[in-house]
Amino acid sequence: MTLTPQERMKIPRHPLPAQPPELRVQCFAEVALGYDEQTAREEAMRCLQCKRPYCVDGCPVAIDIPGFLKEIVAGNIDVAAAIIKKTNSLPSICGRVCPQETQCEERCVLAKKGQPVAIGALERFVADYDRRYRLTKPEVTVKASGKKIAVVGSGPAGLTAAGTLAQMGHAVTIFEALHEPGGVLVYGIPEFRLPKEIVREEVSSLLDLGVEFNLNVLVGRTLTIDELFAAGYSAVFLAPGAGVPQFMGIPGENLNGVSSANEFLTRVNLMKAFLFPEYDTPVYCGKHVAVIGGGNTAMDAARTAKRLGPEKVYIVYRRSEKEMPARREEIEHAKEEGIEFMCLTAPVAYHSNSRGWVEEMECIRMELSEPDESGRRRPVPVPNSNFRVPVDTVIVAIGAKTNDLIVKTTGGLTVAKKGYLLVDPETQMTTRPGIFAGGDIAGGEATVIAAMGQGRVAAHSIHRYVLERG
Amino acid sequence: MAKILEKKELAPRTHYLRVHAPVIATHARPGQFVIIRLHEKGERIPLTIADSDSSVGSITLIVQEIGGTTKQIALLRTGDDIRDVLGPLGAPSEIENFGTVVLLGGGFGIAAIHPIAKALRQAGNTIISIVGARTKHLLIMEREMQAVSHEFVVMTDDGSYGRMGLVIEPLREMIEQGRAIHRVVAIGPLPMMRAVAELTRPHGIPTVVSLNPVMVDGTGMCGGCRVTVGEHTKFACVDGPEFDAHLVNFDELAARSRMYREFEELHVCRIEERLQQHEVPQGVAGQ
Ligand SMILES: Cc1cc2nc3c(=O)[nH]c(=O)nc-3n(C[C@H](O)[C@H](O)[C@H](O)COP(=O)(O)OP(=O)(O)OC[C@H]3O[C@@H](n4cnc5c(N)ncnc54)[C@H](O)[C@@H]3O)c2cc1C
Ligand SMILES: Cc1cc2nc3c(=O)[nH]c(=O)nc-3n(C[C@H](O)[C@H](O)[C@H](O)COP(=O)(O)OP(=O)(O)OC[C@H]3O[C@@H](n4cnc5c(N)ncnc54)[C@H](O)[C@@H]3O)c2cc1C
Ligand code: SF4
Ligand code: SF4
Ligand code: FES
Numbered sequence: 151m152t153l154t155p156q157e158r159m160k161i162p163r164h165p166l167p168a169q170p171p172e173l174r175v176q177c178f179a180e181v182a183l184g185y186d187e188q189t190a191r192e193e194a195m196r197c198l199q200c201k202r203p204y205c206v207d208g209c210p211v212a213i214d215i216p217g218f219l220k221e222i223v224a225g226n227i228d229v230a231a232a233i234i235k236k237t238n239s240l241p242s243i244c245g246r247v248c249p250q251e252t253q254c255e256e257r258c259v260l261a262k263k264g265q266p267v268a269i270g271a272l273e274r275f276v277a278d279y280d281r282r283y284r285l286t287k288p289e290v291t292v293k294a295s296g297k298k299i300a301v302v303g304s305g306p307a308g309l310t311a312a313g314t315l316a317q318m319g320h321a322v323t324i325f326e327a328l329h330e331p332g333g334v335l336v337y338g339i340p341e342f343r344l345p346k347e348i349v350r351e352e353v354s355s356l357l358d359l360g361v362e363f364n365l366n367v368l369v370g371r372t373l374t375i376d377e378l379f380a381a382g383y384s385a386v387f388l389a390p391g392a393g394v395p396q397f398m399g400i401p402g403e404n405l406n407g408v409s410s411a412n413e414f415l416t417r418v419n420l421m422k423a424f425l426f427p428e429y430d431t432p433v434y435c436g437k438h439v440a441v442i443g444g445g446n447t448a449m450d451a452a453r454t455a456k457r458l459g460p461e462k463v464y465i466v467y468r469r470s471e472k473e474m475p476a477r478r479e480e481i482e483h484a485k486e487e488g489i490e491f492m493c494l495t496a497p498v499a500y501h502s503n504s505r506g507w508v509e510e511m512e513c514i515r516m517e518l519s520e521p522d523e524s525g526r527r528r529p530v531p532v533p534n535s536n537f538r539v540p541v542d543t544v545i546v547a548i549g550a551k552t553n554d555l556i557v558k559t560t561g562g563l564t565v566a567k568k569g570y571l572l573v574d575p576e577t578q579m580t581t582r583p584g585i586f587a588g589g590d591i592a593g594g595e596a597t598v599i600a601a602m603g604q605g606r607v608a609a610h611s612i613h614r615y616v617l618e619r620g
Numbered sequence: 621m622a623k624i625l626e627k628k629e630l631a632p633r634t635h636y637l638r639v640h641a642p643v644i645a646t647h648a649r650p651g652q653f654v655i656i657r658l659h660e661k662g663e664r665i666p667l668t669i670a671d672s673d674s675s676v677g678s679i680t681l682i683v684q685e686i687g688g689t690t691k692q693i694a695l696l697r698t699g700d701d702i703r704d705v706l707g708p709l710g711a712p713s714e715i716e717n718f719g720t721v722v723l724l725g726g727g728f729g730i731a732a733i734h735p736i737a738k739a740l741r742q743a744g745n746t747i748i749s750i751v752g753a754r755t756k757h758l759l760i761m762e763r764e765m766q767a768v769s770h771e772f773v774v775m776t777d778d779g780s781y782g783r784m785g786l787v788i789e790p791l792r793e794m795i796e797q798g799r800a801i802h803r804v805v806a807i808g809p810l811p812m813m814r815a816v817a818e819l820t821r822p823h824g825i826p827t828v829v830s831l832n833p834v835m836v837d838g839t840g841m842c843g844g845c846r847v848t849v850g851e852h853t854k855f856a857c858v859d860g861p862e863f864d865a866h867l868v869n870f871d872e873l874a875a876r877s878r879m880y881r882e883f884e885e886l887h888v889c890r891i892e893e894r895l896q897q898h899e900v901p902q903g904v905a906g907q
Pocket of ligand 1: 247248249302303304305306307308325326327328331332333334335338339367368369370389390391392393415446447448450477553555556588589590591595596597598599601
């Protein structure tokens, strides 16, 4: 069946089916349900197969988007999967968490009419199909290089670099501080948005490639980078993320009931506190929850809190909804789930009861002035507009900083602004030869796909580096 | 997985574990700790490295039974495995030749004080140790502490052994007598550390305490362990656990340590129920 461009453009975009909000707020099962084969095909048919596919420019790893969409239409899901996997080794993850509306889909020619091809949802469809029927299987086809490479951190950057290097024949060991691999994918992003089973499967396919996981190793304390070199590793890829939670430094932030989103999410996701007391780790969630921030982390914290049964959950954000950095889909899902948005509002203090627990949040209203360096309009407080809201739980999700442990214990690394490691953008090599870095530690865009892209680039330059040295 | 090479009860509800962890053993320095997770459903809890032996690759942990996880530890036996052991964590103690150092240890704090005392002694300090327990049979590591001390005082609350009273009393007397004290290190229950801080503050004696806020990851990622020291918020797992006692906000720390109390009580009931039904999670209490 061939359609004319006009006919293709008439097909409306297929919404991604989702669990109804009333049901999903009662459990941690995945919210978005994914396309079936028929819907995927019809959606893929909307693609105009542009000669100059702008969508590809929007994808940080330049997936051949029209290429894989065409294969979906033809029913060759295995070929579609192979095309995607040429540049993206974790497609079932990216199809779920990429901010498509500011990447591939934003550039799609059909976006002008507000109806871009649902590239993310289709990528997810192909990847899930591929996993279910085990169509593609990563293999090591080259002979062993005899080189040992160390990867520090098992988030998307580390996993991607490890997989790529293993397929090039190197012996790769991942050193991870936590007891489970995956980085933010396991401790941050909740189950209802990214089932942990998917991360476990990706990890197991790396095991099949011969990648070794050395968990419970905090590099900089358990072992230093110099010890890794001394133990025979020829190169090191640093991907420890930027995991140190920031606080605002306002009065009452250390009261009981106030925590970082990282702590809250780690207790629930990594430690399974939502199954307490079957699992040993508890999490505190009161009746009135305020989440401070407007990014993905804030949405995840708010929606996770909602599932623990409070009466009210607020998102408190100092700019307007338009400026929120979270993925659009997350914002919509949060609203459907009954989360109340308090925009143009900033907390200035938390007040406690007599037992040291937060009882009230004092806020000030904000208004937007002219755009700042980031291009977003700068929020300024409206004088004398303070007001108080009763809350017993506050989750601070205003961003993260880098951890300086590795820099402090490793000579020759240079940090750029905000503690990010300085790297050559062409090769991801740091200022110390043999040490490469990528992902959030290298000051990327703080997205899964950007971290993966840097992991891939680094893997290729590590490959060249170790071979050149013989 | 880390094998328990040796396990014994030092005193009622106080357990000694020697655990196989070769990499940690070669890197551990006084003042550092590990985070362990017993089994798949376990909580991550911090425990001080009381001793380490790099020749056999073991570390020693001294655990006081207080809640859910520590009660499960009590049930472990030699030969059992601990699923996860991460460390060494935290900044090592400052070890220098200060002159005369008074070390105060209460409860499991004695286990934490011991490696510091040993290192300070090796660095040439004169070591005065004051250790305390509620009653005689709860006192741990007396012999080890005595061996590293030039002067050694035991206190019990009920006078059943040593002198009767709190560990702070002998320190107060030494200060009143005008003895030269160049540094004080206190590790034990919060009220004890706080009392020591108040005692030494007016005399300007540099005083260090090792804080034990609730922790989750131990790597600086969650901020759950944050404490206020002077004007700053610090993360005890990476910036500490030792801090200048005169700058610590003890009120806040005391409130924060209570944050999860109600949950823990529920949890302990559950664990006791589990134990009564002999339904012990996998990896705990081997055969
Ligand atoms: C709650 C939340 C939601 C998000 N949602 C999205 C989303 O929807 N879409 C999106 O694109 N991006 C999202 N992001 C951002 C994205 O997750 C990150 O940009 C990405 O995970 C960065 O990958 P990374 O590999 O650099 O590091 P991380 O994923 O941070 O992983 C780093 C790993 O290194 C380990 N580590 C750190 N230090 C050491 C050390 N010294 N030794 C050993 N191991 C160490 C850590 O334990 C961790 O496992 C979200 C982030 C958060 C926190
Ligand atoms: C750096 C550090 C080193 C430590 N070293 C040791 C050690 O060597 N030996 C040892 O026995 N314990 C040590 N602790 C304390 C130990 O981690 C706690 O006793 C343990 O987490 C309690 O777990 P639980 O599940 O048994 O009790 P829970 O059920 O979690 O708690 C029971 C009760 O104790 C309180 N509590 C919980 N955590 C702490 C804590 N960290 N400090 C004080 N009270 C707490 C709870 O509020 C509750 O009321 C250390 C703590 C830190 C932070
Ligand atoms: S990886 Fe992300 S940006 Fe690239 S095509 Fe897939 S969804 Fe779009
Ligand atoms: S820009 Fe849109 S329509 Fe054109 S090839 Fe890409 S996905 Fe298809
Ligand atoms: S325990 Fe999480 S930051 Fe210290």
